[in-house]
Amino acid sequence: MIHLLGINHRTAEVAVREKIWFSDDEIRLFLPAVKEKFFDECFMISTCNRTELYGVTKAEIADTTTEELSTLLINEVTTTKHASPDVNQKHFYHLQDIHAVNHLMKVATGLDSMVLGDVQILNQLRDHYALASESKVSGPVVNKLLQSAVHAGKRTKTETEISKGAVSVSYAAVDLAAKIFFDLSEKKVLLIGAGETGELTAKHLVARGIGKLLITNRTLKKAEEVAASLNAVPVPFETFVSTLSDVDIVISSVGATEYVLTMQQLKEIVKGRKQSPLLIIDIGVPRNIDPAVNKFENVFLHDLDSLSQIVERNHARRRTCIPSVNGIILEELNEFNRWYLSHAIAPTIDHLRDVYDSIRKEELDVHIHKFSEKDKEIVDLLTRRIVHRLIQLPASELRNGKGDSRQQKEMKLQVIRELFGLHHHHEHLDTNEENIGEE
Amino acid sequence: MDGIKFVLELVLPLLYLCTVVAYALSFFKQHQFAKRIKTVLLLVTIAVHLAYLLVRTFQLQHPPIISVFEILSLLAFSIAASYRLLEMQTKIKNTGLFVLSIALVFQIISSVFIEDVYEVDKVLRSNLLGIHVLSALLGYSAFTISAVYGVMYLLQYRSIKSNKFGIIFENLPSLERLEYLTKNGIIIGFILLSIAISIGYVWLPTAIENFSYFDPKLIGTIVIWGMYAVEIYLIQSGKRRGRQVMHLAISGFAFTLFSLTIINMYLTSFHLFIK
Numbered sequence: 001m002i003h004l005l006g007i008n009h010r011t012a013e014v015a016v017r018e019k020i021w022f023s024d025d026e027i028r029l030f031l032p033a034v035k036e037k038f039f040d041e042c043f044m045i046s047t048c049n050r051t052e053l054y055g056v057t058k059a060e061i062a063d064t065t066t067e068e069l070s071t072l073l074i075n076e077v078t079t080t081k082h083a084s085p086d087v088n089q090k091h092f093y094h095l096q097d098i099h100a101v102n103h104l105m106k107v108a109t110g111l112d113s114m115v116l117g118d119v120q121i122l123n124q125l126r127d128h129y130a131l132a133s134e135s136k137v138s139g140p141v142v143n144k145l146l147q148s149a150v151h152a153g154k155r156t157k158t159e160t161e162i163s164k165g166a167v168s169v170s171y172a173a174v175d176l177a178a179k180i181f182f183d184l185s186e187k188k189v190l191l192i193g194a195g196e197t198g199e200l201t202a203k204h205l206v207a208r209g210i211g212k213l214l215i216t217n218r219t220l221k222k223a224e225e226v227a228a229s230l231n232a233v234p235v236p237f238e239t240f241v242s243t244l245s246d247v248d249i250v251i252s253s254v255g256a257t258e259y260v261l262t263m264q265q266l267k268e269i270v271k272g273r274k275q276s277p278l279l280i281i282d283i284g285v286p287r288n289i290d291p292a293v294n295k296f297e298n299v300f301l302h303d304l305d306s307l308s309q310i311v312e313r314n315h316a317r318r319r320t321c322i323p324s325v326n327g328i329i330l331e332e333l334n335e336f337n338r339w340y341l342s343h344a345i346a347p348t349i350d351h352l353r354d355v356y357d358s359i360r361k362e363e364l365d366v367h368i369h370k371f372s373e374k375d376k377e378i379v380d381l382l383t384r385r386i387v388h389r390l391i392q393l394p395a396s397e398l399r400n401g402k403g404d405s406r407q408q409k410e411m412k413l414q415v416i417r418e419l420f421g422l423h424h425h426h427e428h429l430d431t432n433e434e435n436i437g438e439e
Numbered sequence: 440m441d442g443i444k445f446v447l448e449l450v451l452p453l454l455y456l457c458t459v460v461a462y463a464l465s466f467f468k469q470h471q472f473a474k475r476i477k478t479v480l481l482l483v484t485i486a487v488h489l490a491y492l493l494v495r496t497f498q499l500q501h502p503p504i505i506s507v508f509e510i511l512s513l514l515a516f517s518i519a520a521s522y523r524l525l526e527m528q529t530k531i532k533n534t535g536l537f538v539l540s541i542a543l544v545f546q547i548i549s550s551v552f553i554e555d556v557y558e559v560d561k562v563l564r565s566n567l568l569g570i571h572v573l574s575a576l577l578g579y580s581a582f583t584i585s586a587v588y589g590v591m592y593l594l595q596y597r598s599i600k601s602n603k604f605g606i607i608f609e610n611l612p613s614l615e616r617l618e619y620l621t622k623n624g625i626i627i628g629f630i631l632l633s634i635a636i637s638i639g640y641v642w643l644p645t646a647i648e649n650f651s652y653f654d655p656k657l658i659g660t661i662v663i664w665g666m667y668a669v670e671i672y673l674i675q676s677g678k679r680r681g682r683q684v685m686h687l688a689i690s691g692f693a694f695t696l697f698s699l700t701i702i703n704m705y706l707t708s709f710h711l712f713i714k
Contacts, residue, residue, distance in 0.1 A: 159471055161469055165609075176599070178613060179595070179599060179608060179613050179614070180599060180613055180614050180615065181613055181614075181615050182612075182613045182615040182616040182619065183615075274677055274680065275680040275681050275683075276680070277614060277615070277681070294600070297681065297682070298680070298681050298682075300599055300600060302602070305602075306602040306604075309602060309604055310604045313604055313605075
């Protein structure tokens, strides 16, 4: 049975989550230990927003109740991280089988991310899967599970718009710049003031390969400090207006009661710019730039409100993609379920084959001497083929019995196990298409 | 052959319509299936259009440049083909709706009014004429595309300036990119038209009996060429930028379309090759 024990941004605040965060080295030590006690195979992901442990439980603990297993796993995690009593049972969620698989799909597709559609998690999933493989704790179910989840994530990225468009004010400013300028690497940016959002916007522009960054602040020392951290050039506040003649983007976030750039100041500058575009992003409150400058040809002034419009629109568009993403998850769940079903019945079928074959051999041992040497080979082949065909009938019924409920499938396996004395096998068929549909 | 030509004449506007609808669905609705098939549809349309032009040429024994409606079809083909090349080069696939709509209109008009003319002047069998006509048509296609990009620039400029961050803002390329495409369209169109005019001036006086330097089409073309020469000077010298460049591109195209239509439909010219 597949189990998931997790803690995330919905169930615990950051102060709690950070206590359960596992580094790569900690995961390398933890996974083999937890596998030894509870699982045939397992996998773990730990990021700033979630720590989740997935595992396929051992046959020996099949009789343990869900509540008991939950308590045991939580104890294991909190003891390893010395997180008690700050972290307790109410911070965790425990899901099983199809619900656990469905949750992983939601994580991989960004539906469960703090910011809807943030599929950065996809790379983290790949990295953590590599950790599980490296620690030799993964197995066929975990492999298939991760393969299906990553596939769902990739499809979501290419087939839907859920991860597209800026969803923060600072990124919206970068998106806006990209709609005016073609190649940001040739552009010069001036950051006025060293406010948090302004600095963050400048950082995003630097990350997008902006050509040159100038920083000015009322306190030159502060400008120099920020400039050093962003590989930028500090400019004295008194002279920043003169730099505007060859700057392409201005980001202003100064705490000032008067405009730091007026219509009159910019009028002179615009004349010398030969109509090359100038994007001004005013994220100061109260506003730093005279709104009238937007009247100039090729000057584009945007404030917090217009950036928020972009963000809100992108949020709304992402929300409209949720049904499409759910459709992708359903398809991937169905695919996983088909695989898991055939994987789950395989031991029973194998054992049934062993039983038939042993009967075949016993009968052959008794009667084979009645045949000539030439006929012995034919009889051996014939009996093998009969056994093979006898096995095919129930195997095909179990694999392809469409429309069967979970209980019906479980009952069929149970009947086969009872009839042929295969009691020591405990396969679970807790995933099926009917359940997935209900998800 | 006649049947094939007739079927292609009917099918072509439908194919253009389907292609434009696919580009429109992709642009306005982010339709995934439309996104996947739009380029394939465009390639099929271009291939069918090429087949149509070849069938017509072989059946009527002359290139399809006799009437304004044949020229419109050729222009539609050259706009669609040029756009596809541009799409491959720039990787911008969101602007097809705008460019191909022009090709659709040209092809519809052509398919509705086109007539078959069998008796034409023997001059139409010259190879130089092929280069002359091809360069002129590609030149006019480039002017058309530059005007369409000009319109896109104005739409994008308005959405950014007035904080309307809707479908136009999201799907159209950056202003700088659109300005670059518009300028290049004008320059490429000008070069191609120059080639067409040069061939015409050197070859036409020897090939055509009733050649005249005062022919309305010749004068009209020279005026268009001169107008674009001035536009290029204004753009390259930096005297016009941004929206002003777009106004030049759009008004240039409007003037070209108007003058060519008037000349072809209402004035007599040695450029009419029907016997």
